[in-house]
Amino acid sequence: MSWIDVGHIEDIPLRGARLVKTPVGCVALFRTSEAEVFAASDTCPHKGGPLSEGIVHGRAVTCPLHNWVFSLETGQAQGADTGQIPTYDVKVEDGRILLDGTALAGRSAA
Secondary structure (H helix, E strand, O other): OOEEEEEEEHHHHOEEEEEEOOOEEEEEEEOOOOOOOOEEEEEEEOOEEHHHEEEEEEEEEEEOOOEEEEEOOOOOEEEOOEEEEEOOEEEEOOEEEEEEEHHHHOOOOO
16 A cells, blocks of 8 residues: 555544545545544535535444435445445554555546
8 A cells, every 4th residue: 555644633623524635536534533534435425415524423424415324434325325435544643644545546536
């Protein structure tokens, strides 16, 4: 993997999100606890809602448009909803958030 430093963990509020713009689209970084960060597509597959503006709870995010809930671990929709969002490897080292650049390079821009 090729890791890209995308900021400090303190740049994201607890139970909040931050958007990272990449050459292939926007990726949302979600902070669920003191040192836990997840990375996923910012776009809900239902109606294109901005997941970075959704509600982060547990290890999930709720879309702000129609309340679809997605696991931040797997990207899978929860409950009666069907669908999935892409997720990306991310880690925190010495307070810095590192995103897997290899996975982003392989993602389609379409």
